[in-house]
Amino acid sequence: xxxxxxxxxxxxxxxxxxxxxxxxxxxxxxxxxxxxxxxxxxxxxxxxxxxxxxxxxxxxxxxxxxxxxxxxxxxxxxxxxxxxxxxxxxxxxxxxxxxxxxxxxxxxxxxxxxxxxxxxxxxxxxxxxxxxxxxxxxxxxxxxxxxxxxxxxxxxxxxxxxxxxxxxxxxxxxxxxxxxxxxxxxxxxxxxxxxxxxxxxxxxxxxxxxxxxxxxxxxxx
Numbered sequence: 001x002x003x004x005x006x007x008x009x010x011x012x013x014x015x016x017x018x019x020x021x022x023x024x025x026x027x028x029x030x031x032x033x034x035x036x037x038x039x040x041x042x043x044x045x046x047x048x049x050x051x052x053x054x055x056x057x058x059x060x061x062x063x064x065x066x067x068x069x070x071x072x073x074x075x076x077x078x079x080x081x082x083x084x085x086x087x088x089x090x091x092x093x094x095x096x097x098x099x100x101x102x103x104x105x106x107x108x109x110x111x112x113x114x115x116x117x118x119x120x121x122x123x124x125x126x127x128x129x130x131x132x133x134x135x136x137x138x139x140x141x142x143x144x145x146x147x148x149x150x151x152x153x154x155x156x157x158x159x160x161x162x163x164x165x166x167x168x169x170x171x172x173x174x175x176x177x178x179x180x181x182x183x184x185x186x187x188x189x190x191x192x193x194x195x196x197x198x199x200x201x202x203x204x205x206x207x208x209x210x211x212x213x214x215x216x217x218x219x220x221x
Contacts, residue, residue: 093132
């Protein structure tokens with residue numbers, strides 16, 4: 001037996017209008033789909049019998065975006081939703097020198113990520129961290145390539161020119177005011193490679209999505 005959380009139970013009963021004896025497929029967000037039969041239909045606690053489980057293989061690469069959240073929360077939510085639909089493993093909201101938003105409610109973003117995971121029929125729920133200071137983010141270990149996207153007039157190459165198929169990637173994208181030159185220097189000193197995401201200046205959430213899509217395009221070639 002298994003039980004759906006209250007929010008999912010409400011959706012199952014009130015939105016999908018499922019009744020006892022009907023079959024449905026659920027995921028645990030950790031790589032498994034489950035074919036189930038609904039045995040108790042209740043808006044707070046639907047009970048299921050698991051008939052079959054299917055393990056889903058993880059992608060060959062891992063993608064993590066660390067970004068300076070915008071002042072308008074709906075723009076952060078838009079990025080999280082679209083990135084989950086494309087495919088991403090983790091988000092880190094950054095607190096940097098020119099941050100517009102210095103606090104972030106993770107719960108709202110987690111709900112959006114769950115909805116986007118279900119809509120795009122994926123079995124892995126990306127991790128969304130609490131806000132992290134820039135210095136802490138760039139100095140902690142990461143197994144893979146590390147990139148920082150910035151707009152300063154400093155030497156850098158296109159992300160698509162540097163990234164190689166199959167590599168894990170951590171990409172830093174700054175707030176609307178960009179990273180400071182000191183932050184860029186600190187990132188470079190800790191193994192980050194400076195990159196451009198195109199010839200035009202992008203909003204934070206657009207830059208994040210371009211970076212996400214670029215990694216997927218290279219891996220799908």
